[in-house]
Structures are given as C-alpha cells and as structure tokens.
Amino acid sequence: MIKVWIGIVLCIASFSFDALAAKEEIKPLVLFQGEVAEGSFLHMVEKGVLAFEQATSITVVQKRLPRGDERYLKELENSAKQGFSPIIVQDSNSLARFANIAKAYPATKFISLDVAYDVPNILALTFNHAEGAYVVGFMAGLKTKTNKVGFIGGLDIPVINNFRCGYELGLQQANANATLVTRYINKGTFSWDDLDSAQQLSQQMLSDNVDVIFPVSGMASKAVMDTMKAAGLQHYSFGIDANSNADYPQTLLASFEKRSDKAVFAALMLLKNGIWNGTEKHFGIKQGIIQITVNPENTALNASDKEKVDELITQLKGKNNRISREILTHCKV
Amino acid sequence: MKRLSSHIIMLYMVLTLVPLLIIGGFTVTRTYIAEQQEWTDLYEKVLLQQLLNAEKSLAEFDLALAELVVNDFSRLDYIRSVKLESDLYAMTFAEVINTNTSSDNLMLLTYPIVGAQNDRLGQLIIYKDKDAFSSHIIYSVLPKIIFFALLVSFISFLFSRKILAILKKPFQDVHRFTALVASGEFNTPPPKHHKFIEINAIFSSLELMRVKLLTSRNQLQKSEENYSRTYNLTQVCLFVVDVKKCHIVRANRRFTEQIGNIAMVNSHHASRLQRFITLLLERQGSHSFEYAISVNGVTKHFQVNYSERIKNEIECSAMDISELVKARESVVMQLQTDALTGIPNRVSFNQFVQQVENKQHSQFTLMMLDLNGFKGINDNYGHLAGDEVLKATAQRITDYIQAFGYVYRLGGDEFIISLLGEFSEAKLRQIALDIIAKVEAPIPFNQIQLSVSSSIGISCFDERSGISVGEVFNDADIAMYHAKVNQLPPVFSTELRAA
Numbered sequence: 132m133i134k135v136w137i138g139i140v141l142c143i144a145s146f147s148f149d150a151l152a153a154k155e156e157i158k159p160l161v162l163f164q165g166e167v168a169e170g171s172f173l174h175m176v177e178k179g180v181l182a183f184e185q186a187t188s189i190t191v192v193q194k195r196l197p198r199g200d201e202r203y204l205k206e207l208e209n210s211a212k213q214g215f216s217p218i219i220v221q222d223s224n225s226l227a228r229f230a231n232i233a234k235a236y237p238a239t240k241f242i243s244l245d246v247a248y249d250v251p252n253i254l255a256l257t258f259n260h261a262e263g264a265y266v267v268g269f270m271a272g273l274k275t276k277t278n279k280v281g282f283i284g285g286l287d288i289p290v291i292n293n294f295r296c297g298y299e300l301g302l303q304q305a306n307a308n309a310t311l312v313t314r315y316i317n318k319g320t321f322s323w324d325d326l327d328s329a330q331q332l333s334q335q336m337l338s339d340n341v342d343v344i345f346p347v348s349g350m351a352s353k354a355v356m357d358t359m360k361a362a363g364l365q366h367y368s369f370g371i372d373a374n375s376n377a378d379y380p381q382t383l384l385a386s387f388e389k390r391s392d393k394a395v396f397a398a399l400m401l402l403k404n405g406i407w408n409g410t411e412k413h414f415g416i417k418q419g420i421i422q423i424t425v426n427p428e429n430t431a432l433n434a435s436d437k438e439k440v441d442e443l444i445t446q447l448k449g450k451n452n453r454i455s456r457e458i459l460t461h462c463k464v
Numbered sequence: 465m466k467r468l469s470s471h472i473i474m475l476y477m478v479l480t481l482v483p484l485l486i487i488g489g490f491t492v493t494r495t496y497i498a499e500q501q502e503w504t505d506l507y508e509k510v511l512l513q514q515l516l517n518a519e520k521s522l523a524e525f526d527l528a529l530a531e532l533v534v535n536d537f538s539r540l541d542y543i544r545s546v547k548l549e550s551d552l553y554a555m556t557f558a559e560v561i562n563t564n565t566s567s568d569n570l571m572l573l574t575y576p577i578v579g580a581q582n583d584r585l586g587q588l589i590i591y592k593d594k595d596a597f598s599s600h601i602i603y604s605v606l607p608k609i610i611f612f613a614l615l616v617s618f619i620s621f622l623f624s625r626k627i628l629a630i631l632k633k634p635f636q637d638v639h640r641f642t643a644l645v646a647s648g649e650f651n652t653p654p655p656k657h658h659k660f661i662e663i664n665a666i667f668s669s670l671e672l673m674r675v676k677l678l679t680s681r682n683q684l685q686k687s688e689e690n691y692s693r694t695y696n697l698t699q700v701c702l703f704v705v706d707v708k709k710c711h712i713v714r715a716n717r718r719f720t721e722q723i724g725n726i727a728m729v730n731s732h733h734a735s736r737l738q739r740f741i742t743l744l745l746e747r748q749g750s751h752s753f754e755y756a757i758s759v760n761g762v763t764k765h766f767q768v769n770y771s772e773r774i775k776n777e778i779e780c781s782a783m784d785i786s787e788l789v790k791a792r793e794s795v796v797m798q799l800q801t802d803a804l805t806g807i808p809n810r811v812s813f814n815q816f817v818q819q820v821e822n823k824q825h826s827q828f829t830l831m832m833l834d835l836n837g838f839k840g841i842n843d844n845y846g847h848l849a850g851d852e853v854l855k856a857t858a859q860r861i862t863d864y865i866q867a868f869g870y871v872y873r874l875g876g877d878e879f880i881i882s883l884l885g886e887f888s889e890a891k892l893r894q895i896a897l898d899i900i901a902k903v904e905a906p907i908p909f910n911q912i913q914l915s916v917s918s919s920i921g922i923s924c925f926d927e928r929s930g931i932s933v934g935e936v937f938n939d940a941d942i943a944m945y946h947a948k949v950n951q952l953p954p955v956f957s958t959e960l961r962a963a
Contacts, residue, residue: 182554390555397553401525404552408524418527419556448545448561450538 157402159183159191160215164203164222165324167195170373171350172323172391176221176244179395186396187403191219198320204228211236217254217402219395220244222320240407242398244391245290247411254407256394259415260290261297261462263387264345265454266423266443267369268301270384271309271343273436274367278309281336283329283355285322285348287315289463294347296462300454301443312341316348323349333358333368343367343384356383367431370424380428385440388422416447468635473624480620481613488612492605499604503542503597510536511575515588518577521557522550522585530557533588538562542596544570548577550586557586569594634663641670650678701766701782707741708776710734722784723759744770744778754785765789802873804851805858813872816882817933826927828884829892830936831954832944833861833899835877836917845914852909853877853916860902865895877916880940887924889956896920896954919948923957 161180167173180191192215196203204226210218211232217240220229230248233241237252247255271280282298284291299311314332316322329351333344337358344359345368346352352371359368360382370376370386394414401407414420425432425440446452514533521529534546538560547559575588634657641654654670657663695702696717703715703726711730723729729737736757747753755768766782800812819825835857842850854877861871861879869883883895900920906913921943925936939957947955 393555397525397550397555400553406524408526412525412527414527417531417556417559419559445561446563448559449563450535450560452563 157189157217157399158215159189159217159219159399159402160210161191161193161219162203162206162210162221163193163195164320165198166350168350170353170375172372172389173221175372175389175391176219176395177392179392180219180399182392182396183399183403186400189403191399198324200226200320203320204232208232208235211239214239216240217242217399219398240402242395242402244395249410251410253410254398254402255411256391256398257411257413258389258394258421259413259458260294260389260421261300261458262416262447262455263389263421263423264294264297264347265301265304265458266440266447267345267385267387268298268303269305269443270301270425270432270436270440271298271345271367271369272302272305273439274384274431275306275309275343276365277340277342278306279336279339279341280309280311281333281341281344282311282313283332283336283344283346283348283352284313284315285351286319287317291315291347293462294345297458298345300457300461312336312339316351323351325351326354329354330358337362337366345369345371345387347371347387365431374424376424376426376428380426381430383426384429384432385423385425388424390420390422393420416444469624469628472628473621476624476627477617477620480616484612484616488609492601492609495605496601499601500597503540507540510540515575515577518548518575518588519579519585521548522552522577523579525550525553527557534558534560537590541600542593544591544593545589546591547589548586549589551584552586630660633657634666638666638670641674645674645677650674650681699783701784702780703782704777704779705737705741705744706776707745707773707778710738710741712737713777719782722764722782723757744780745773754789755782802858805855805873807858807862808870808872810872810874813874813880813882816870816872817937820925820933823927825884825925827886827925828882829887829922829924830940831881831883831892831896831899832921832923832937832940833879833881833903834919834944834948835903836919836948838877838916841914841916845909845912849909849914853907853914856907857903857916857918860905861899864899864902880937892922892924892956893954896922900954919944919952920954921945921947921957922954 159180161176163173163176165173167177177193180193183189184191194206194210196206203222207218207220207229216238219242220226221244229241229243230250230253233239233248233250233253239252241250241253243253243255245255245257247253247257268280280302282295284295295311295313302309302311314336316325316328316332318325318328322328325348329346329348333346333355336344342365344355346355348355349372353375356368356370356375356379359366360379362382364381367382367384368379370379370383370388372387372389372391374386374388376383376386394412398412401412416422423440423444425437443454447454514536517529517533517536520526521533530548533548537543537546541562543562545559545561548557549555550557571592571594573590573592575590577585577587579585637655637657641652644652653674654667657667698716698718701716701719701722703719704713705711706713711734712726715726720726724733740755743753743755751771752767752769754765756763756765758764763786764784765786765788767785769781771779800808800815802809820828835853838850838853841853854873857877858871858873858879861881865871865881865883868885869881871879871881874880881899883892887895900918903916903918906915908914921940923936923939923943925931925933931939936957939960943955943957943960946952946960
C-alpha cells in the first residue's frame with residue numbers, strides 16, 4: 132500500500148516538475164519610442180535586451196519608432212498580431228489605451244516599464260523611485276545656499292510625482308528651511324526630449340534663486356544639467372537614469388541611476404523560464420536597481436556629506452526602516 | 465601592621481566574594497554556553513526555513529519572498545547584513561542591513577542556493593557581527609554580576625562594621641586597662657562587660673590578673689624593702705661590676721662609705737677598676753681573695769668574694785680586713801724577731817732556708833758568727849751587760865750589711881748572716897773582716913767599756929754545685945768553729961776541705 136502511495140506521489144511530482152520545466156518558446160520584441168541616446172532611459176533598456184540576447188542566444192527584435200503615441204500603439208497591436216511575446220513596452224506612462232490592447236491579446240505577454248496594470252498578461256516592472264529621490268533630496272538640502280531647491284519633471288504623472296515626493300521628504304529631512312519649486316515640461320511624450328523647455332524652466336528657477344535642481348525628464352534632463360553647469364560654481368543638479376557624474380564634475384552632486392537594464396534582463400529571463408507569477412515586480416535600492424552614485428569629482432562634497440549619504444543608503448536597506456515607512460505613508464506609487 | 469578593622473572587613477569580603485565569584489563564574493559560563501546554544505539553534509532554525517524560501521524565491525522570481533527571507537534573518541541581533549543574490553537574473557533580490565550593530569568585526573557566510581535540478585540559482589550572503597554575542601553577554605549578564613557583587617560587598621561591609629562595633633568597646637577597655645597596668649596602676653579594676661560570655665571571661669581574667677599582680681607587687685615591695693635594709697646595713701661592701709663596660713653597676717651604702725660613690729669610682733679610678741676586673745677575669749680556683757687598695761692614702765685590705773659571670777656582670781662582696789691583716793702581720797713579726805735584739809731570729813732563718821729549698825735563691829753566702837768572751841761578760845757584769853753586748857752586736861752588723869744581706873740571731877751569742885748573690889772570695893773576706901772589726905769595737909755599758917771578739921765561718925751556696933743548704937749551713941758552722949778553736953780570722957769552708 133505504501134509503495135502504491137509513493138508511486139502516486141512520485142508520479143504527481145514528476146508531472147508537476149515537467150510542467151514547470153516546460154519552457155515556452157518566446158519571441159521577444161522591444162518597442163522604442165524616441166531616440167535611444169547614450170545615457171538615456173531607453174539606452175538602459177537596450178542594454179538589458181542585449182545582455183539577454185548574449186546570455187540566451189535568443190534574438191530580441193528591436194523596433195524604434197519616432198515620438199508619437201498613436202503610432203506607437205498601432206505598432207504595438209501589430210506586433211501582438213504578429214505573435215511577438217513578450218513585448219517590452221518602454222513608454223507606457225502616457226499610453227492610455229495600452230491596457231485595452233493588452234486585454235485584447237490575452238495570449239501575448241507584455242512587459243510594462245514604470246506603470247502597473249491590473250491586467251493578467253501585463254508584467255509591470257516598477258521602481259521605488261522615491262527611495263532614491265529621498266537621498267537626492269537630502270543632498271540638495273545639504274548643499275543649497277539659497278534654501279530654494281528645484282524639481283523639473285517631464286510630465287505631471289504619478290511615476291514622476293513619486294520621484295518628487297521622495298525628493299521633498301529628503302530635502303525636509305536635511306534642511307527644514309528649504310523650499311521646493313516644482314515645474315513640469317508637460318508636453319506629452321515629447322516632453323522627454325524637449326531640451327529647450329527644460330532649459331527655459333531651469334533658467335527660470337535660476338532667476339528665482341534656486342541653486343539645486345533635480346531633473347526627471349528623460350533626455351531633456353541633460354539641458355538642466357547643462358544650464359546648472361553654465362551657471363557656475365555653487366549651482367548643482369543631479370544625473371538621472373544613468374551615471375553622468377564624469378560629464379559634470381563640479382555641478383553634479385550625484386547620479387540617480389535606474390538600472391532598468393537589470394530589470395529588463397531579469398524579466399526576459401523570467402519569461403524564458405516560463406515563470407509568470409504576479410503582474411508586478413517592484414525594484415528599489417534593496418535590489419541594487421536604484422543606485423545613488425555620489426559624484427567623486429565634486430569638491431563641494433566633503434567627507435562628512437559622503438558619510439551622511441552612505442548612512443542614509445544603509446538606513447534605507449534596513450529592515451522596516453523609518454525612511455521607507457515615511458515614503459510609504461506619504462508617496463503614492 | 466595592619467588595622468584589625470580593615471583586615472576583618474577584607475577577610476570577610478574575600479571569604480564571601482570568592483565563593484560567590486566562583487558560583488557566579490560558573491553561572492555565567494553556563495549562561496554563556498546556553499545562550500550560545502540558543503543563538504546557534506535559532507540561527508539554524510531560521511537558516512533551515514529561509515534556505516527553502518530563498519530557493520523558492522530565486523526559482524520563481526519572488527521578490528516579496530526574498531524580502532521575507534532577508535527580514536527573517538535580520539531579526540537576529542547579531543546579523544549585520546543579509547543579501548539574496550540571483551545568478552540567473554543577475555541581480556540582488558533583496559538586501560537588508562541592520563543598523564543596530566556597528567562593529568567592524570564581521571564574519572562572512574555564503575550559502576549557495578541550488579535548485580531542484582541541481583542548478584545553481586544564486587547565493588545567500590550573510591555578515592554576522594562576531595562581537596555581538598560577547599557584547600550581548602556583557603550587556604545582559606555583567607550588570608547583574610556587578611549588582612550582585614556590589615550587594616554582597618555592601619552586606620559584607622555592613623556585617624563587618626557591626627562585628628567591629630561590638631568588639632570596639634571591649635578592645636578599647638582592654639587597651640586602656642593594660643595601659644594602666646603597664647604604668648603601674650593596679651588599683652583600678654577593669655570595666656565590666658556582661659553582654660557576651662567570651663568578652664566577660666576576658667575581663668574576669670584581667671581582673672584576676674590584676675589582683676594577682678597587686679598581691680605579687682606588694683610582696684615584692686616588702687621583700688625588696690627587707691633586702692634593701694639588709695643590703696645597706698651589712699658591713700660588707702656589695703657591688704656589681706660590668707666586665708664589658710668596665711664599670712660598677714650598683715653598690716650598697718657600705719661600699720660608698722668605704723671606697724666612694726659609684727660615679728666617682730667609675731670616672732676617677734677607671735684604671736684601678738680595670739686592674740681589678742682583669743684580676744677577677746684571670747683568676748682561677750677559689751672565688752675568694754685578698755685585695756688591697758689605697759683609699760685617701762690609707763691602704764685598706766679587703767677579703768673579696770665574687771660570683772660567676774652572668775651576662776657580663778659579676779657580683780662582688782668585699783669585707784674590710786685591714787685590722788685583721790695588721791694584727792696578723794704583728795704576730796708574724798713577733799714570731800720572726802728576736803725579742804732582745806730586734807733582728808730576725810731562727811724562725812726567720814728557717815724561713816730563709818725554706819725559701820732556698822723552694823729555689824727562690826740560686827746563689828748566696830752564709831757567714832756563721834760566734835762571739836768570743838761573751839760568757840765572761842755575762843759572768844762578770846751580769847746578764848744585762850750581756851744583753852747590751854748582744855744588742856750592740858746585732859745593731860752594728862745590721863747597720864753594716866743592710867744594703868746587701870741579712871743577719872739572724874740563732875740563739876745565745878750565735879748569729880748568721882746571709883748575703884744574696886755572687887761575691888768574690890776577697891770581697892767576702894773583706895766583709896767578714898769588717899764585721900769582726902765592727903763587733904770588736906768597745907761597747908759602753910754603765911760607764912764601762914765592754915769588749916768582745918768574734919769568729920766567722922763562711923760557706924757559699926751555688927744551686928749548680930748540688931750541695932744542699934743544710935750542708936752549706938753545716939760547713940759554715942764547722943768553718944766558724946775551726947776559726948774559733950784556732951783563733952783564726954774568717955775561715956772559708958772551702959779552705960777546710962782543701963786542707
């Protein structure tokens with residue numbers, strides 16, 4: 132009798148094991164919107180895709196489209212029809228109809244960056260931006276002389292406001308007297324590449340006596356960093372998405388690195404391994420996906436400042452830490 | 465010397481603390497081991513559970529589960545950081561750093577996570593704080609130990625203080641009482657302590673001792689008075705000399721009267737005292753001798769008796785026997801002196817012979833002299849005239865030879881002269897002739913001149929010749945007789961022998 136039972140158990144076990152091990156054939160695609168420039172968010176996504184290709188020898192088809200939501204959505208639908216799965220939707224922030232398309236193609240897996248949907252075939256890769264932004268805000272609070280600190284976002288959307296929220300909390304923590312000035316480019320999907328608007332906004336802020344600005348506006352952020360560099364010493368900004376410290380040795384305090392490449396790589400591997408458990412993977416400092424890299428060239432940062440930043444990051448990695456709780460309480464994801 | 469109080473406190477504390485420390489040490493060790501075991505068990509338990517979770521998390525890309533894994537580890541106080549890394553997805557799934565430990569003494573533990581198909585999924589990296597356990601022990605156990613030790617010390621201290629407080633009064637009283645007794649005060653009894661049997665016993669004994677001492681002292685005083693009276697009343701000088709320091713230590717009143725006070729004798733007669741002490745030390749045989757000293761120009765004789773030497777001191781008694789000596793000398797003088805002529809008699813000569821036999825004289829000459837015509841004077845002028853002749857003869861010979869010899873009256877009209885030392889024959893003959901001449905000179909007696917002649921026989925004594933003194937005496941006698949019979953000038957015994 133026992134033998135029979137063992138036999139049954141082994142049978143079931145081997146069956147389930149086979150079921151898990153059965154890997155779907157995947158036909159991945161990545162849809163880019165806008166220029167894949169060095170150091171940009173899109174570039175980071177591309178890096179992840181390439182790493183996946185290298186690791187698995189599975190080709191990921193890359194489609195690069197110019198800016199324009201309608202066209203992007205159309206291409207997305209086409210790709211789904213063509214049987215691509217998973218499809219990495221790089222820019223789902225402003226795509227109102229993305230969820231509907233996904234629902235229309237339930238057999239197709241979509242990987243959404245930054246935004247989560249309650250759709251079973253969309254895997255969202257979300258990031259705890261506020262944690263990193265808290266550290267950035269803290270540094271801004273330490274370094275501002277005018278006690279006026281700026282934030283320039285690409286769009287006034289929840290993802291960007293998550294940055295802003297953490298930034299403000301960190302700022303208040305370091306310097307209770309500092310005030311935050313917030314501006315958005317707000318030109319839809321074009322906002323991310325709108326260097327002119329970004330420059331104008333930062334100039335405005337400069338004339339308003341703002342001396343530290345954190346830009347979170349894709350490629351347009353570069354204009355802010357340039358403006359602050361042009362404004363000369365004691366005017367600071369931060370790098371975003373990639374590490375830009377080397378380009379702005381005296382004006383960049385730190386870079387907010389968002390290792391989307393790692394997240395994308397992991398997501399592709401996940402699907403390659405046939406695992407689909409949940410519709411959201413959330414990454415933060417604890418996963419090393421959000422990294423704050425202090426600019427080692429910047430002489431304005433003394434050892435004490437660096438120590439404080441290190442301490443802050445260590446705190447953020449702490450179990451049930453005060454900062455994370457504060458962020459959870461105040462900032463919407 | 466230590467203070468008794470601090471010693472008692474120290475002793476008490478040591479005797480209570482040492483066993484307590486041993487017990488404490490044992491307890492701490494046991495706690496240490498138990499705690500360590502507990503920590504290890506807990507860690508093993510968490511590890512066992514979370515390795516499974518880690519595997520699941522890595523296999524299924526479950527970040528929430530990964531968070532749970534690291535959080536579960538971080539519950540343990542001594543975990544500095546935990547990180548779950550995925551090899552497959554090339555990223556960290558979760559990391560947690562405990563900020564409550566700041567030690568740099570960390571231990572790295574890496575656990576590889578292997579999947580169901582023996583493929584490596586990733587690893588769990590744990591940093592343990594090596595010091596956490598010891599600091600945990602220190603912070604949890606040490607305060608208890610310190611509190612316990614302080615409590616015990618405090619109790620010990622209070623206990624010792626109480627004991628000392630009980631003992632203090634009796635100790636003070638004993639001290640005060642013994643100080644009184646030491647200063648000679650025996651009349652005050654010690655205070656009473658009735659509270660404790662032991663202490664009461666001590667004071668009862670002290671009281672007994674005091675009474676006994678008082679009685680003894682009174683007896684001693686009485687005996688001392690008696691002794692002192694005797695000591696000072698005795699007619700014998702009693703004194704004690706320190707032979708090393710060479711002075712008189714003490715003496716009785718008689719000594720002071722007879723010789724002088726001690727200080728004077730010690731300072732002014734140091735050399736005489738030195739001689740006396742040397743004599744005492746060098747003496748052998750009986751502990752009694754005669755000793756003469758001059759006090760204020762008068763020679764005094766003492767019969768000295770002395771004790772054995774005890775601790776460099778000799779007790780002496782000296783009885784004044786000056787009168788006795790004087791009387792004895794007078795008797796001896798009378799015995800040895802011819803009553804008529806006042807010169808030495810036969811007894812004295814016999815003593816001389818004795819001296820020769822005792823080898824006190826190695827060379828001497830004897831001259832035997834006999835008066836011629838003495839009998840006629842006795843018969844014609846009476847015994848008084850004879851006595852006068854004998855007196856004059858004795859006086860004249862004495863006057864002549866007193867520088868180099870002695871004259872003895874052997875009896876009747878017979879005299880013998882002894883000349884000590886070596887003389888030539890010519891010199892002896894000359895002396896004999898001179899004596900004959902002196903004797904023959906007229907002797908006035910009651911307006912008349914008496915006259916006698918004399919015959920002399922001479923014999924010489926030389927120790928080396930082997931001839932005895934008796935023979936020499938005989939020889940002199942024979943030679944004198946020969947001279948008398950033959951009416952010859954002085955005759956040498958050697959001449960007779962040669963003939």
